[in-house]
Amino acid sequence: MSSSPTDVLVDVTMPQMGVSVAEGTVVGWRVEPGDRIEAEATIAEISTDKIDTEVPSPTSGVVAEILVPIGETVEVGTVLARIATGGNGVRQSPAADKPQPLDGGDAGPAATETPSPTSPQRPAATNGDRRYSPVVQRIAAEHGIDLSQVPGTGRGGRVRKQDVLAFVEAAPAEEPPLHTESPYRPEPVAPAAAVAPAPVVDGGLSRMRRQIGQHMKRSLDTAATCTTWIEVDMARVQSARTRLGVTALAFVSRACIDAIREHPAMNAWLEGDRYTRHADVNLGIAVSLGDDGLIVPVIPRAHELSVEGLAARIKDIAGRARSRQLTPDDVQGGTFTITNPGQYGSIMATPIINQPQVAILDFEAVIKRAVVVTDADGNDSIAIRPMTILGLSWDHRALDGAVAARFLASVKRNLESVS
Amino acid sequence: MPTLTYLQAISSALRDELRADDRVLLMGEDIGVFGGAFKVTDGFVDEFGTDRVMDTPLAESGIIGTAIGAAVVGMRPVCEMQFSDFISCGFDQLVNVAGKMHYRQGLAVPLVVRLPSGGGFSGGPFHSQNPEAWFMHSPGIKVVAPSTAEDAKGLLHAAIHDPNPVCYMEHKHLYRRVKGEVPSGVFETPFTARVAQPGSDLVVIAYGAMVPVALEAVSDGLDGASVEVLDLRSLVPLDEEAILDSVERCSKVVIVDEANATCAAGAQVAALIAEKGFESLDGPVVRVATPDVPIPFSPPLEQAVLPGVDRVREACRELLAY
Numbered sequence: 001m002s003s004s005p006t007d008v009l010v011d012v013t014m015p016q017m018g019v020s021v022a023e024g025t026v027v028g029w030r031v032e033p034g035d036r037i038e039a040e041a042t043i044a045e046i047s048t049d050k051i052d053t054e055v056p057s058p059t060s061g062v063v064a065e066i067l068v069p070i071g072e073t074v075e076v077g078t079v080l081a082r083i084a085t086g087g088n089g090v091r092q093s094p095a096a097d098k099p100q101p102l103d104g105g106d107a108g109p110a111a112t113e114t115p116s117p118t119s120p121q122r123p124a125a126t127n128g129d130r131r132y133s134p135v136v137q138r139i140a141a142e143h144g145i146d147l148s149q150v151p152g153t154g155r156g157g158r159v160r161k162q163d164v165l166a167f168v169e170a171a172p173a174e175e176p177p178l179h180t181e182s183p184y185r186p187e188p189v190a191p192a193a194a195v196a197p198a199p200v201v202d203g204g205l206s207r208m209r210r211q212i213g214q215h216m217k218r219s220l221d222t223a224a225t226c227t228t229w230i231e232v233d234m235a236r237v238q239s240a241r242t243r244l245g246v247t248a249l250a251f252v253s254r255a256c257i258d259a260i261r262e263h264p265a266m267n268a269w270l271e272g273d274r275y276t277r278h279a280d281v282n283l284g285i286a287v288s289l290g291d292d293g294l295i296v297p298v299i300p301r302a303h304e305l306s307v308e309g310l311a312a313r314i315k316d317i318a319g320r321a322r323s324r325q326l327t328p329d330d331v332q333g334g335t336f337t338i339t340n341p342g343q344y345g346s347i348m349a350t351p352i353i354n355q356p357q358v359a360i361l362d363f364e365a366v367i368k369r370a371v372v373v374t375d376a377d378g379n380d381s382i383a384i385r386p387m388t389i390l391g392l393s394w395d396h397r398a399l400d401g402a403v404a405a406r407f408l409a410s411v412k413r414n415l416e417s418v419s
Numbered sequence: 420m421p422t423l424t425y426l427q428a429i430s431s432a433l434r435d436e437l438r439a440d441d442r443v444l445l446m447g448e449d450i451g452v453f454g455g456a457f458k459v460t461d462g463f464v465d466e467f468g469t470d471r472v473m474d475t476p477l478a479e480s481g482i483i484g485t486a487i488g489a490a491v492v493g494m495r496p497v498c499e500m501q502f503s504d505f506i507s508c509g510f511d512q513l514v515n516v517a518g519k520m521h522y523r524q525g526l527a528v529p530l531v532v533r534l535p536s537g538g539g540f541s542g543g544p545f546h547s548q549n550p551e552a553w554f555m556h557s558p559g560i561k562v563v564a565p566s567t568a569e570d571a572k573g574l575l576h577a578a579i580h581d582p583n584p585v586c587y588m589e590h591k592h593l594y595r596r597v598k599g600e601v602p603s604g605v606f607e608t609p610f611t612a613r614v615a616q617p618g619s620d621l622v623v624i625a626y627g628a629m630v631p632v633a634l635e636a637v638s639d640g641l642d643g644a645s646v647e648v649l650d651l652r653s654l655v656p657l658d659e660e661a662i663l664d665s666v667e668r669c670s671k672v673v674i675v676d677e678a679n680a681t682c683a684a685g686a687q688v689a690a691l692i693a694e695k696g697f698e699s700l701d702g703p704v705v706r707v708a709t710p711d712v713p714i715p716f717s718p719p720l721e722q723a724v725l726p727g728v729d730r731v732r733e734a735c736r737e738l739l740a741y
Contacts, residue, residue: 133670133700133701133702134697134698134699134700134701135670135698135699135700135701136701138698154740154741155740155741158741160701160741161670161701162620
């Protein structure tokens with residue numbers, strides 16, 4: 001390695017991502033030895049049991065060595081890499097030569113293309129510390145310009161809007177297109193059935209998808225999964241949620257917690273032959289991460305929370321899940337799970353139990369339906385009511401259908417008597 | 420078109436309104452027999468009588484409170500504060516009663532308060548302030564500030580016709596220094612911004628007395644740069660579209676306030692640009708304003724704190740070179 005004797009080496013260690021996490025796996029390196037890295041820039045990606053996260057560089061400097069290869073699992077505190085902060089030993093690589101984008105993200109072509117060594121316009125005064133204003137970055141992105149190629153005439157060689165516009169003006173003259181493709185496109189024809197579909201995405205599954213798949217398949221292989229449904233009139237919940245300004249999910253959560261109090265068999269773990277029933281309700285809420293997958297953050301001691309409190313906590317964990325700010329502690333210790341994919345109008349599902357729990361409740365869309373209602377005198381009439389179908393998947397190894405049905409009846413009663 | 424001073428344009432608007440509309444009446448300290456501290460209403464009492472050009476006691480709360488009552492029952496009162504600084508004595512009536520009347524009671528308050536504002540004449544700390552931001556911060560009140568004779572007349576007509584309370588900021592320094600051709604008769608200037616000078620490399624955003632300062636600052640060409648000057652004219656409502664349009668074209672912005680810097684109108688403009696114009700910026704948003712000090716009586720000290728041509732020009736040069 002080329003680090004000089006004047007360098008100070010700073011360790012990059014496997015971070016403690018939560019009190020319950022003892023080890024993590026390196027799933028990717030963003031740098032190679034010899035690359036320059038800025039403090040707080042991502043140096044590596046790591047994975048713990050359920051959370052994927054990034055390791056920020058503790059300092060600015062040059063990567064001296066990488067000690068843990070991709071795929072290796074090490075204990076918290078293990079040194080993953082060392083960074084030389086003396087500023088010497090910079091390998092003359094394209095990566096070290098490039099400007100660091102302000103946001104640490106993809107700076108477009110600048111981040112992927114090696115500057116041509118023969119480029120005549122390379123300004124001598126510029127270096128890797130250039131910063132670009134919003135309008136300059138936007139113009140560069142629109143025209144696919146490598147800003148490191150643009151001579152700056154502003155203070156200290158800064159690239160001004162005028163500079164990048166002049167560069168845009170000048171650029172086409174260097175490389176006139178040999179052929180301009182006609183914008184005409186024939187009407188698309190339906191592909192013949194025998195032709196293999198053209199892949200839009202081709203490659204391996206993401207790490208999150210693989211993990212979800214393993215968890216789901218393991219649950220189906222392990223549990224004796226049955227699903228029981230019940231219809232619930234949500235009229236009272238609808239009016240109460242409007243009044244309180246909270247989601248129906250918060251009411252369903254509270255109704256489940258109260259029903260668990262009557263039927264504690266729902267709040268249990270079954271691990272092999274080991275059966276544990278819990279006093280606390282640690283409520284898992286499935287949160288979709290769009291195309292990336294889903295995650296089930298947990299509200300610990302949810303039985304202590306009111307409907308408004310549950311609503312606030314659901315909003316908090318869902319927001320942190322979507323912004324990838326959950327810690328491993330946020331996804332551990334769940335005793336019962338609710339999944340709520342109803343915003344698209346679907347009405348029923350057979351959810352897969354979140355192991356080692358013994359039940360999961362599926363809450364889908366609330367839909368107005370014509371139903372038969374009976375008044376206090378026993379007269380029947382047809383009324384329009386907001387109805388939903390709650391689905392409970394439960395593990396026949398741990399309990400029987402009658403318990404599941406009674407539990408659902410309690411949830412129904414709780415929701416229909418909301419005041 | 421006749422050429423009028425800024426002050427004559429204000430007088431002209433008031434006279435035209437009094438002639439055209441029986442509901443219009445003027446109230447203020449010494450506006451009748453004496454003709455007003457700055458002679459805006461000189462001779463009015465002879466033409467319109469003391470019922471429509473009313474001399475009031477030295478009590479701003481009483482002036483505005485009485486005018487609110489008149490406005491609620493259908494009159495179109497125009498109050499003069501002798502100096503805008505004195506509005507603090509009528510603050511509660513204006514902010515809490517007039518500004519919130521429609522929200523609370525559903526009643527329109529078509530009231531105009533004329534506020535002779537600004538410094539530059541050794542008026543000292545009680546006679547030189549620019550209090551427009553106080554009213555920008557209070558919902559229910561519109562705030563306009565003309566910089567030309569034509570706008571002085573057109574904005575005052577529009578203010579009198581507006582069903583809401585309007586603070587009309589008339590800058591004392593412009594009264595007799597600014598002249599221009601002004602259409603005769605009643606016409607309305609919309610509560611929108613105006614490009615006082617078009618340009619493409621930098622925009623100076625200003626209003627009131629700072630518009631002529633900005634125009635003079637950029638008049639020598641600033642080394643060939645193309646500099647725009649945007650005259651806001653209306654502070655509430657603020658013409659966001661015009662501001663963002665200038666920012667998008669010019670990408671560099673200098674905002675000039677004669678008011679004390681903190682929470683001034685220009686601070687609101689800067690916040691707007693940061694929020695909605697970020698992607699167009701090619702440099703920091705630069706503000707030139709009076710520091711957060713009382714306006715000094717001493718002429719050299721006053722000239723030192725008020726934003727002048729040199730300070731605006733220097734800010735433009737610095738930002739153009741960025």
